[in-house]
Amino acid sequence: MALMRYAEALNAALREEMTRDPSVFLFGEDIGRYGGVFKVTRGLQEEFGFNRVRDTPISEQAMTAMAVTAAMTGTRPVLEIMYADFMPLTLDALVNQASIYEYIWNGQVKMPFVLRTQGGGGAGAAAQHSKSLDSMVAHIPGIKVVAPSTPADAKGLLKSAIRDDQPVVFLEHKLLYNMRGEVPEGDDVLVPLGAASVTREGTDVSIFATSRMVHESLKAADALAERGISAEVVDLRSLKPLDLNAIKKSIAKTNNAVVVNEGWNFCGYAAEISATIMDFCFDDLDAPVARVTMPDMPIPYSEPLEMAVLPNAEKIVAASLQTLA
Amino acid sequence: MKNSPSIDEQIEIFRKMHVVRQLEEKLGALHKEGKTRGPIHRCDGQEAIGVAATAMLDDTDYVMSTHRGHAHYIGKGLDVYPVVAEIFGRTTGSCAGRAGHMLVADASKGMIGGNAIVGASIPAATGAALSNQVLGRDAVSMCIFGDGAAQTGICHEAMNMAALWKLPIVFVLEHNQFGLTVDTDMQSPIDDLSIRAAGYGMPSEIVDGNDPVAVYRAVGAMVERARRGEGPGMVEAKTYRLEGFSTSDMGGYQKDEDIAAWKARDPLKVAFDQLKAEIGEDKLKTIEAEAVAEVEAAFDKALSDPFPEFELFNASAAYSEVV
Numbered sequence: 001m002a003l004m005r006y007a008e009a010l011n012a013a014l015r016e017e018m019t020r021d022p023s024v025f026l027f028g029e030d031i032g033r034y035g036g037v038f039k040v041t042r043g044l045q046e047e048f049g050f051n052r053v054r055d056t057p058i059s060e061q062a063m064t065a066m067a068v069t070a071a072m073t074g075t076r077p078v079l080e081i082m083y084a085d086f087m088p089l090t091l092d093a094l095v096n097q098a099s100i101y102e103y104i105w106n107g108q109v110k111m112p113f114v115l116r117t118q119g120g121g122g123a124g125a126a127a128q129h130s131k132s133l134d135s136m137v138a139h140i141p142g143i144k145v146v147a148p149s150t151p152a153d154a155k156g157l158l159k160s161a162i163r164d165d166q167p168v169v170f171l172e173h174k175l176l177y178n179m180r181g182e183v184p185e186g187d188d189v190l191v192p193l194g195a196a197s198v199t200r201e202g203t204d205v206s207i208f209a210t211s212r213m214v215h216e217s218l219k220a221a222d223a224l225a226e227r228g229i230s231a232e233v234v235d236l237r238s239l240k241p242l243d244l245n246a247i248k249k250s251i252a253k254t255n256n257a258v259v260v261n262e263g264w265n266f267c268g269y270a271a272e273i274s275a276t277i278m279d280f281c282f283d284d285l286d287a288p289v290a291r292v293t294m295p296d297m298p299i300p301y302s303e304p305l306e307m308a309v310l311p312n313a314e315k316i317v318a319a320s321l322q323t324l325a
Numbered sequence: 326m327k328n329s330p331s332i333d334e335q336i337e338i339f340r341k342m343h344v345v346r347q348l349e350e351k352l353g354a355l356h357k358e359g360k361t362r363g364p365i366h367r368c369d370g371q372e373a374i375g376v377a378a379t380a381m382l383d384d385t386d387y388v389m390s391t392h393r394g395h396a397h398y399i400g401k402g403l404d405v406y407p408v409v410a411e412i413f414g415r416t417t418g419s420c421a422g423r424a425g426h427m428l429v430a431d432a433s434k435g436m437i438g439g440n441a442i443v444g445a446s447i448p449a450a451t452g453a454a455l456s457n458q459v460l461g462r463d464a465v466s467m468c469i470f471g472d473g474a475a476q477t478g479i480c481h482e483a484m485n486m487a488a489l490w491k492l493p494i495v496f497v498l499e500h501n502q503f504g505l506t507v508d509t510d511m512q513s514p515i516d517d518l519s520i521r522a523a524g525y526g527m528p529s530e531i532v533d534g535n536d537p538v539a540v541y542r543a544v545g546a547m548v549e550r551a552r553r554g555e556g557p558g559m560v561e562a563k564t565y566r567l568e569g570f571s572t573s574d575m576g577g578y579q580k581d582e583d584i585a586a587w588k589a590r591d592p593l594k595v596a597f598d599q600l601k602a603e604i605g606e607d608k609l610k611t612i613e614a615e616a617v618a619e620v621e622a623a624f625d626k627a628l629s630d631p632f633p634e635f636e637l638f639n640a641s642a643a644y645s646e647v648v
Contacts, residue, residue, distance in 0.1 A: 051459060057489070069449045070453065109430075
């Protein structure tokens with residue numbers, strides 16, 4: 001084990017996979033000489049050269065479309081889109097290109113690329129630099145979506161994503177980059193895509209959370225424990241494919257479910273998880289599924305306003321209590 | 326003349342152009358009988374570009390095409406039979422009936438593939454060129470796009486990166502005068518769209534798109550240059566779309582005198598005239614008849630082939646275990 005920050009864990013994953021496989025290359029805005037605005041790619045251009053670590057112009061639409069065909073033609077590109085808020089610019093490449101070819105070309109091509117981006121609020125970055133658009137990408141068949149909440153998962157999931165033969169959108173969180181945690185050592189320590197993780201065991205209510213909301217859910221579980229309520233926190237990690245067995249298993253034990261996601265409420269990722277729970281776990285539920293999400297409005301700038309819209313431990317506690325009432 | 330096609334190459338281009346024309350005319354006839362499915366975008370009058378521009382490429386070179394790609398498919402070496410079978414949704418199609426006529430691909434021939442989002446072939450081909458450069462392969466990538474696609478924002482982004490990084494790519498602008506029903510002069514204030522290449526520091530040449538030898542020479546020079554690592558180039562081939570946008574186009578906006586003028590310069594006639602002194606009219610007519618027969622046989626065979634059975638595509642499933 002090594003103590004690492006989340007950003008350092010991502011950097012280590014990139015370095016190891018680039019060393020292991022010469023077809024892995026990186027491109028994105030400010031990622032080379034400067035090392036990325038969140039420092040995830042620091043030192044990689046020096047080590048691997050411009051050919052494999054490319055600074056790009058501000059051209060998200062073309063870059064994403066280029067990652068798609070580069071992936072079909074023998075390389076494993078890792079593209080960085082600086083903010084998740086810029087993801088709408090990538091959508092034609094994801095919706096109309098990357099997601100269709102393996103199927104419509106009858107298996108003639110593979111699509112091994114990773115689109116790394118970061119989202120989330122709480123940093124005062126305002127309405128165009130704070131969003132969580134998880135459901136927008138998870139909606140697309142053929143696109144895998146991953147959101148690590150710890151340094152160990154950041155490393156292990158990124159390595160798995162790079163080795164995967166399908167497109168993976170890798171969602172980081174701007175408030176997690178400085179988080180420290182123990183990371184297992186070894187080039188082949190992977191965290192598989194499609195597997196959730198039970199972060200805290202409990203018996204009364206299951207809290208299914210993503211990304212930074214896992215940490216808010218853990219705080220909520222502490223507060224609930226003080227009231228004698230045993231909350232289980234499940235980090236979904238792999239937003240798609242989703243670990244349905246982990247959800248079923250947890251609800252079979254607790255009979256109550258709260259879903260926490262930083263995205264908008266309406267048609268959001270939490271809505272999909274709620275519907276999935278209704279589809280597969282209805283008979284195990286004692287109460288309707290509760291959602292803790294972002295209200296359906298732009299993210300405001302001023303600190304008290306931004307804090308008012310973000311999901312947090314207090315809101316998760318309130319939703320849990322209402323579910324159990 | 327430098328970069329000219331050999332006589333054998335010219336004959337092959339002539340033959341393939343006839344294959345494409347016959348394919349388009351058969352599709353038009355079957356559409357009238359109600360026997361086609363979905364819109365079909367014919368390229369009658371544009372055969373010289375797709376066939377001659379791809380004639381000097383190897384199977385390891387990539388071509389990204391458009392929604393009007395039949396000449397590009399045949400030019401890049403696909404047999405007409407799997408293309409016809411794909412258009413009719415049969416198991417024997419290039420993509421087992423999953424793709425349809427706009428999205429045909431054959432990765433073994435470097436055709437990846439048709440693309441029906443106008444403008445999307447431009448970054449697509451640029452990405453394949455990036456892959457070639459990252460891996461140090463000497464293959465080139467060819468982007469075929471139209472005057473409509475030239476007006477998209479992604480065209481600028483992709484060409485800028487191609488030129489910035491000296492990627493091994495050739496942009497072939499098939500200027501057929503229309504974006505769906507809207508004339509090019511209602512879409513752009515300039516006639517020659519390739520003058521934009523200068524803005525990227527990229528060489529360009531304008532050619533008569535109905536002259537296969539001229540197309541071959543201009544594109545061939547850009548292909549050689551790209552293969553040498555000297556960066557991208559653009560060829561603007563002027564032509565005219567003789568048929569409507571698609572089989573569902575009601576028409577009424579193309580001028581009769583324009584159609585007549587361009588028909589008088591039909592690329593099949595131009596190709597015939599370029600070869601007749603060299604190999605004789607009788608030989609050319611035999612080649613033409615053989616091409617027609619090949620297409621007829623492809624339709625006969627494809628139309629009696631089975632339809633595919635439906636199977637769910639589990640690789641894109643939402644859950645990590647089978648539900």
